[in-house]
Amino acid sequence: MRRITLTSLALALGVVLALAPLVLAQQPPPAWKQGQSPELADSPLAPVPLPPTPTPAKDIPVDKIKLPPGFTISVWADGLHNARQMAWGTRGTLFVGTRVAGSVYAVVDRGDRREVKVIAKGLAQPSGVAFKDGALYVAEIPRLLKYENIEASLDNPPAPKVVYEFPKDAHHNWRFLLWGPDGKLYFNMGAPCNICMPPDTHANISRVNPDGTGFEYYARGVRNSTGADFHPVTKELYFVSHGRDWMGDEIPNDTLHHAPRPGFHFGYPYCHQGDIVDPDFGRGRSCSEFAPPLLKLGPHVAPIGFRFYTGSLFPPQYRNVAFSAQKGSWNRTVKIGYRVMTVELKPGQPPKYEVFADGFHQGDKVLGRPTHIEWMPDGSMLLSDDYHGAIYHITYRR
Amino acid sequence: MVIVAAMVAATVALPALAADLEAGRRKSEPCARCHGDGGNATVPGTPSLAGQPAWFTHWALVKFRDGRRKDPMMSPVAANLSDADMADLAAYYATLPPRPRPQTLDAAKAAAGQRLAVSHHCTSCHRPDLGGQHQVPRLAGQDLDYLLRLLRAYRAGTAGDLEGLMTLAAQPLSDADIENLAHYIAGLTPAP
Structure with missing residues (x-):
């Protein structure tokens, strides 16, 4: 009986295979279009194309940026094509990662000007940078690289050591790097899609020891986190994440999350923004199964850098307040984001969410994309722009 | 046609680097040996550049320069180009009308x-x-x-x-x- 069944199965399969060339299998669309419903097939929305070259400082419309009273913004460094995450070396070098430019830069402050050196090029979206014990760590898509004693050899950088190998999927796997209070290096491994059932290795925030050993998942159900920080007082992890696309202009929100300890699941792909069950992947699931977001940041605002302020230059009310740089929407008919927001967290109170720097777009026109945040030694802010390939300096004077 | 217009309107990109078309024409002279007069190549295996979106040509040159894309002809050429050279060349080729290539197709x-x-x-x-x-x-x-x-x-x-x-x-x-x-x-x- 069993033999007969198998034979008929083989026969049926043979028929299917014989017919196969007549019917073309529909292939998955490009990642940015995936999850789009058929009625949106002609949507004009698409990711913002990034220029092939940095914009000279004199052509960057920094005068359009609005800030609270007392704050000023200027272009601190230009010529950093597609600048993303920044990290200080102990000898005062600013290291800057990139995505599509494929380069890593070192910026040396010469007082009246900034000298930009290319220390690595041709890498695969090396967006994440971190520095410790004289070494620069760079996260490109497939590898965590370590450049030892880098500040002594900026003009002749050493060949990097490969500290850790990541999954090779490119989409949503441009990474941030963040040192934890435990001395471990934290990073994101995003969903390799807009909306899908991600493999176990993806849609999380994870950590390794500085030598690449001891890999652990820290937070799961995280679609695409591109910024995180540890609270300066509680030392607990807060991170931002991008919500899925093609559900409409108003949903879902991008989100801020709190992961006080490892092991939480934040909902993806089942639940978005804490209260929307995914129409395809959420069937039979409930948002109550997952850790809710701390704050809805707005739909499609695209939060990138997220940093707590610990300096003393800004007015006292900014102390321990988080800054969220939002590079801005593409999957929305009216642009939103293109700004820097503040989030004030107080125990027992809802987060206070306010505009800090605004005006990086005018209607459909992109005037810049604020991406990552770093602090100057005096407590002022450096803000990278991956559209113009520049770093802004935001400072405060009473 | 409506869709095409809308696609262009979805994001208005600022020119990142002002390009000089006349400089681009001058700088393109050595390129014509392979890429053809007016950017329409006739050498099999060599792409036509006429009418290519400027950012495509520019990005291709960036990738040849930084080594992500490798080619025995193009890698050495791109190694010596500045961002301004690339912007000029790319903007110039984008203005040229593309012509069909003489080729035998099945x-x-x-x-x-x-x-x-x-x-x-x-x-x-x-x-x-x-x-x-x-x-x-x-x-x-x-x-x-x-x-x-x-x-x-x-x-x-x-x-x-x-x-x-x-x-x-x-x-x-x-x-x-x-x-x-x-x-x-x-x-x-x-x-x-």
């Missing part, structure tokens, strides 16, 4: 390729007329051998993909699929 392969172009979503990024946009190249009427070489390189992961989209798109393609797609694309009349 109608049966092209017919199969037309179906593949739909099922593989080529038009999602390259636009409905495969005329390209922003950093995405015009494919319509491009050289057959060049299209074959690039599709194979994307499938092999050696084409220096910016974001990995073409590498992913090329993975399911069989040798025959690549042949069919290339014959279809090469035979399209490039829009002026």
Whole structure:
């Protein structure tokens, strides 16, 4: 009986295979279009194309940026094509990662000007940078690289050591790097899609020891986190994440999350923004199964850098307040984001969410994309722009 | 047509670097030996640059310069170009009218390729007329051998993909699929 069944199965399969060339299998669309419903097939929305070259400082419309009273913004460094995450070396070098430019830069402050050196090029979206014990760590898509004693050899950088190998999927796997209070290096491994059932290795925030050993998942159900920080007082992890696309202009929100300890699941792909069950992947699931977001940041605002302020230059009310740089929407008919927001967290109170720097777009026109945040030694802010390939300096004077 | 206009309107990109068309014309003189008069190449295997979106040509040169894309002819050329050189060249070629290339194409392969172009979503990024946009190249009427070489390189992961989209798109393609797609694309009349 069993033999007969198998034979008929083989026969049926043979028929299917014989017919196969007549019917073309529909292939998955490009990642940015995936999850789009058929009625949106002609949507004009698409990711913002990034220029092939940095914009000279004199052509960057920094005068359009609005800030609270007392704050000023200027272009601190230009010529950093597609600048993303920044990290200080102990000898005062600013290291800057990139995505599509494929380069890593070192910026040396010469007082009246900034000298930009290319220390690595041709890498695969090396967006994440971190520095410790004289070494620069760079996260490109497939590898965590370590450049030892880098500040002594900026003009002749050493060949990097490969500290850790990541999954090779490119989409949503441009990474941030963040040192934890435990001395471990934290990073994101995003969903390799807009909306899908991600493999176990993806849609999380994870950590390794500085030598690449001891890999652990820290937070799961995280679609695409591109910024995180540890609270300066509680030392607990807060991170931002991008919500899925093609559900409409108003949903879902991008989100801020709190992961006080490892092991939480934040909902993806089942639940978005804490209260929307995914129409395809959420069937039979409930948002109550997952850790809710701390704050809805707005739909499609695209939060990138997220940093707590610990300096003393800004007015006292900014102390321990988080800054969220939002590079801005593409999957929305009216642009939103293109700004820097503040989030004030107080125990027992809802987060206070306010505009800090605004005006990086005018209607459909992109005037810049604020991406990552770093602090100057005096407590002022450096803000990278991956559209113009520049770093802004935001400072405060009473 | 409405859709095409809307696609352009969705994001207005600022010119990142002001380009000098006359300088671009002058700087393109040595390129003509392979890429042809007016950017319309006739050497098999060499792409036509006429009418390519400026950001595509510029990004291609950036990738040759930083080593993500490798070619025995282009790598040494791009190594000595500045950002301004690239911007000038790319802007100049974008203004030139593309012409169909004299090449022998297989109608049966092209017919199969037309179906593949739909099922593989080529038009999602390259636009409905495969005329390209922003950093995405015009494919319509491009050289057959060049299209074959690039599709194979994307499938092999050696084409220096910016974001990995073409590498992913090329993975399911069989040798025959690549042949069919290339014959279809090469035979399209490039829009002026």
